[in-house]
Amino acid sequence: MHFCITETAPCRTTIRSMSSIDGAPVMKAILFDTFGDADVLQLGDAPVPEVRPSDLLVRVHAAGVNRADLLHRKGAYGRADFGDSAIMGLEIAGEVIEVGPEAQGYRVGDRVMGVVGGGAYAEVARIDWRMAMPIPAGLDDVQAAAIPEVFVTAHEALLHLGGLTDGGTALVHAGASGVGSAAIQLARASGATVFATADAAKHDRVKQFGADRVIDYRSEDFAAVIADRTGQRGVDVVIDFIGAPYFAKNIAALAHGGRLIQVGLLGGGGEVGVKLEDILYRHLRIIGTVMKSRTPAEKHAMTRRFRDHWLDRFARGTDPTPIVDSTFPLARAADAHRRMESSANVGKIILTIGGKD
Template sequence: MKAIVFDQPGDESQLHIADVADPAPAPTAVLLHVAATALNRADLLQREGNYPVPPGASPILGLEVAGTVMEVGPETEGFEVGDNVCALVNGGGYAQQIAVDYRMLLKLPERLSFTKAAAIPEVFLTAFQALHWIGGLKQNDTVLIHAGASGVGTAAIQLVKLAGALPIVTASAHKHEQLFDLGAALCIDYQSEDFAEAVLHFTENRGADIILDFVGGPYLNQNLQACATDGRIVSLAALGGARVADFSMAPFLRKRIQLTGTTMRSRTDEYRRRLTADFRERIWPHFADGALQPVVDTIYDWEQVGDAHRYMASNANVGKIVMTIGIVDP
């Protein structure tokens, strides 16, 4: 089969399509023909040599796929050849074929195209884990979502709204209209506003019950200011750096704040299977009834992978950047 590979770490010019070995499915896996995959920030970091591949994971980029079942293993249940599915994977998505444990599969409702389905697994499972499994999201909570226009951000807005809670986001000003359309109750321009002050003003000094953060060190002190008593901060990345200047433990103690760090790719296979099963039961039906929508910003053919990576690096997107692999599926 063919896959997108790079021979040495570097910029997007290193990416090219080449012949690689066909996947060998385990007894509990299915073989998928990949119709579409989606970009994630981890793809750029891995390409640059800054995101080591976990032991046993595919070195091929791509953390989510949508496609059609070609073969089923003897120990699989509930899926058959011809089923259209999507899945969170631990690498290998930038390829024509991939072997996926059947317990990670989500069967597509008729209303979901491959390009839309490819935009779901990584961001919605990440947001679901952060909000429900770690953050303990409940009705009437106020949730501050940083990078609200990102893939995880647009997923989180919808999941917060679905739970009957209130989403507040930070994002560039020109992206606010789209985020209000998704359900954001307040959009804060992080480039010109103090987000902690804006959150406290909006909540009448109560603060946010949950904060989803991707920036890291530079935001920690403001996050502590913006957090409510007994609030939860879930740190998903440190894109702004991991160091914290002038840090004080006082707000942690006074407000009884919980700070939890998490990354999806370092989780065990068993953890991801349990998370997917819970997501399948509690959240997946809402894609069929239209309550949840994957947000697709741009679609590229996989031969344009360099352009796709450059576009992601520009941070201009609202929602997901999807690559098709040999299909036309708007």
């Protein structure tokens, strides 16, 4: 379940026809002239992106909000073009309105979702066809926009890099977050026992995602809980978004041959300490992964691995399922950012960008 935050009752509005300036088509998009807090985000006009040979041009109906967007707004990436657009936003769901001459497998009118290199906070975005996926039958655009970034990231960390298998054990930090909720579902669907950390107020929801034991990160020592629940063995895989504050306990929580997959640094980076004997004699692996800095070929492979493994299961309506916390119209992107910054959300925050003509 999710709730809708709008100025009027409907969650969707009718998208207007594209306007033009001096004959060039423009669209509505979220822009910001300066870096800063959420108030810098404003709805304005931007050029409609041109289709490159390998692109699909997509009428965006919904876009996911990610913590990388908050960093973008604050200036962490400067004014970089991430491959598709300098406009904010990393994941979209919508309808194909134009197909580049080298794109394969898609036609005008197809419903698609996927990760983009910028440009999601807009009425139209372009996406490399190898990053696009068909929206599974039975899912609406809001649900579809809650899938690409978090589930591709979770699959890559948990299964491809982490090597989690049926009968294994995993610890997922930030279990109520977008990637956290996705990782819990994928771990559970893979036959693993799942531990997760979350604020106490969110424990019931995190259990619904499939966690066998939810640990209150404020009042419990997660390494001690895992040692007790696993008979001192530890877990096979740790998925961590926090960073330096959790590093030592993550190492302590790993089983012999365990893998720590570092996905984020919400709690801070910098230097950490570890006994090399632990790495050596316990056969541990520490692996970092950030999707944004991957090469295009690596991103294509990540998308393909997730699609091949999981997309049919979304179409069947079985586990996993997208978790939507709330929706905001595009013009209220600043409010969507404020909700994410409050850490009140459970699952994905989605921007809605009108409906089909």
